[in-house]
Amino acid sequence: MMTEQEVKQLLIDTQAILEGHFLLTSGLHSPMYVEKFNVLQHPKYTERLCQELATRFKDQNVELVIGPMTGGILLAHEVGKALGTRAIFTEREKGVMTLRRGFRIEPGTRVLIVEDIVTTGGSVREVVDVVKASQGEIVGVGLLVNRSGGKADFGIPNDKVQALLNLTVPTYQPEECPLCKDSVPMTERGSKHIK
Numbered sequence: 001m002m003t004e005q006e007v008k009q010l011l012i013d014t015q016a017i018l019e020g021h022f023l024l025t026s027g028l029h030s031p032m033y034v035e036k037f038n039v040l041q042h043p044k045y046t047e048r049l050c051q052e053l054a055t056r057f058k059d060q061n062v063e064l065v066i067g068p069m070t071g072g073i074l075l076a077h078e079v080g081k082a083l084g085t086r087a088i089f090t091e092r093e094k095g096v097m098t099l100r101r102g103f104r105i106e107p108g109t110r111v112l113i114v115e116d117i118v119t120t121g122g123s124v125r126e127v128v129d130v131v132k133a134s135q136g137e138i139v140g141v142g143l144l145v146n147r148s149g150g151k152a153d154f155g156i157p158n159d160k161v162q163a164l165l166n167l168t169v170p171t172y173q174p175e176e177c178p179l180c181k182d183s184v185p186m187t188e189r190g191s192k193h194i195k
């Protein structure tokens with residue numbers, strides 16, 4: 001069992017919580033970024049966090065765990081290991097979230113979606129669409145960090161969504177970003193912007 005405070009402390013201890021001026025995957029700007037790989041680079045911590053996620057869904061008869069590249073691959077693998085299921089991932093092809101590498105979801109499969117960080121929820125929604133397109137049954141959404149202040153909507157009932165840590169972090173449209181107005185240099189992390 002890991003409490004929300006313990007998860008937060010682990011992120012602080014591994015220096016995963018960064019301050020500055022960041023361009024996010026959604027195109028929004030933010031003064032804070034969770035560099036999930038500062039914690040996920042420690043397999044022991046990844047295992048511990050994923051065991052906690054697995055525990056939250058142990059009664060859901062999960063048959064398949066799926067997450068979006070990049071962090072979602074590690075999470076799906078570890079949660080799938082803990083639950084004794086298959087683990088696959090989605091990736092973007094020309095910007096569109098897809099199943100590649102021969103991955104298949106049979107109709108009716110009980111699917112758990114996992115993701116590292118949620119800002120707008122757009123990436124998780126894309127995975128939801130992939131699972132629904134294959135007629136999988138989404139039995140849960142498990143997140144390391146939901147930083148949306150509860151605003152992200154996946155089109156999934158709230159009682160099926162579990163986040164190990166909930167945060168409310170400001171985000172700004174580029175044209176309204178106060179950090180841009182103050183000419184604070186901006187950094188890009190994650191893989192969305194790699195061309």
Ligand SMILES: O=P(O)(O)OC[C@H]1O[C@H](OP(=O)(O)OP(=O)(O)O)[C@H](O)[C@@H]1O
Pocket residue numbers: 025026068069070071072115116117118119120121122123124189190191192
């Ligand atoms: O809720 P959203 O607004 O969709 O943003 C969150 C997404 O952005 C980050 O991924 P990113 O595309 O930066 O790539 P990565 O997972 O390869 O780091 C993060 O890992 C989530 O997948």
Ligand SMILES: O=C(O)c1cc(=O)[nH]c(=O)[nH]1
Pocket residue numbers: 023024025026032033034035036117118119120147190
């Ligand atoms: O929205 C994002 O792109 C994002 C935010 C964050 O805090 N961490 C991350 O990995 N991605």
Ligand SMILES: [Mg+2]
Pocket residue numbers: 068069070071072116123
């Ligand atoms: Mg991602």
